[in-house]
Amino acid sequence: MARENQDTRAELIRSGLELLTEQGFFASGIDKILKKVGVPKGSFYHYFASKEAFGRAVIENYASYFANKLDSHLLNTNFDPIQRICHFVEDAKSGMRKHQFKRGCLVGNLGQEVDVLPESYRQLLLDIFIDWQGRIEACLLEAQQQNLIAKKANCQRLAEFFWVGWEGAVSRARLSQDARPLDNFLLQFIDGLPR
Amino acid sequence: MARENQDTRAELIRSGLELLTEQGFFASGIDKILKKVGVPKGSFYHYFASKEAFGRAVIENYASYFANKLDSHLLNTNFDPIQRICHFVEDAKSGMRKHQFKRGCLVGNLGQEVDVLPESYRQLLLDIFIDWQGRIEACLLEAQQQNLIAKKANCQRLAEFFWVGWEGAVSRARLSQDARPLDNFLLQFIDGLPR
Numbered sequence: 001m002a003r004e005n006q007d008t009r010a011e012l013i014r015s016g017l018e019l020l021t022e023q024g025f026f027a028s029g030i031d032k033i034l035k036k037v038g039v040p041k042g043s044f045y046h047y048f049a050s051k052e053a054f055g056r057a058v059i060e061n062y063a064s065y066f067a068n069k070l071d072s073h074l075l076n077t078n079f080d081p082i083q084r085i086c087h088f089v090e091d092a093k094s095g096m097r098k099h100q101f102k103r104g105c106l107v108g109n110l111g112q113e114v115d116v117l118p119e120s121y122r123q124l125l126l127d128i129f130i131d132w133q134g135r136i137e138a139c140l141l142e143a144q145q146q147n148l149i150a151k152k153a154n155c156q157r158l159a160e161f162f163w164v165g166w167e168g169a170v171s172r173a174r175l176s177q178d179a180r181p182l183d184n185f186l187l188q189f190i191d192g193l194p195r
Numbered sequence: 196m197a198r199e200n201q202d203t204r205a206e207l208i209r210s211g212l213e214l215l216t217e218q219g220f221f222a223s224g225i226d227k228i229l230k231k232v233g234v235p236k237g238s239f240y241h242y243f244a245s246k247e248a249f250g251r252a253v254i255e256n257y258a259s260y261f262a263n264k265l266d267s268h269l270l271n272t273n274f275d276p277i278q279r280i281c282h283f284v285e286d287a288k289s290g291m292r293k294h295q296f297k298r299g300c301l302v303g304n305l306g307q308e309v310d311v312l313p314e315s316y317r318q319l320l321l322d323i324f325i326d327w328q329g330r331i332e333a334c335l336l337e338a339q340q341q342n343l344i345a346k347k348a349n350c351q352r353l354a355e356f357f358w359v360g361w362e363g364a365v366s367r368a369r370l371s372q373d374a375r376p377l378d379n380f381l382l383q384f385i386d387g388l389p390r
Contacts, residue, residue, distance in 0.1 A: 102310055111370040112307045115297055126371055161383035164376055168363025175306040181359055188356035192387020
């Protein structure tokens, strides 16, 4: 693919991400995205085989961006593992604030619409959650090794509990347009960790 | 309004609820609903002033149905307050299972779409969450009076934590099409209550 094509493809993905995180798949017409990027409708299929393939590229792009963000906090050994989780939440909070709480989590948004999306997205979205949970689980296991949480704690189940609740908190923060639900979620989660 | 009109109005709300809990507001065309109920498009405005007013009626209808379901468990003094919360979760679980995990929570679904919905829905949805949380809070306060949870617990914050996480769990259960996320959420929430 020529350089210019690569750029247009990347811009389509970026614009798709923006619309999808704000509005979800159904409300986001491909038309809006093409118009924004300035690509004639006829040439969309030059870049992506289908709307489904385009959506998949947007989702995968977001998943790897987000995994990097998670790692930048959860693997930062300058802080204890519990603090690292708090730092991730702070980072996500300022991200949401920057966009006036209009953007949620793409994977969470699409998860809500999954029954009207291409069926192949279901497993894709589940796998992304499992990947993110694995990163939280590893961090909780470190906390356990450092005796910050009890030996009896099931870190895999706690990591799923974290991620399920986190998605709920992001969704509520979009609704209330403030960070309070994120703060309260974090506080209660940390307080509830078995010591 | 004549009897027949009342029935058609109620049937429009019922059908709207079904589509909205499965697909959300944007994906649900009014057309589909009218077709299902067998109402000619021209006569929709005989029943509702606008699509917005129709959506509001559907939401309010769901909110009061759900408040009654909550009360039937949370006010049942045959069981201790913690058990009552478990019974509500069991009830919701069997409801989701009955619909093959295709239906989520209407209020949660619409909360995700709120930025593309009529602006008046934002406060309406928030008020409904606050109402439901209040019912959980009252139940947790009873648990506190019975020394089932610690005196220092902030039941209001715990109730918000419950509801935020619950919506996340319902959303994940729709995605994974099984009850595991609901079970894990309940288990971790109960385990994390301050004793």
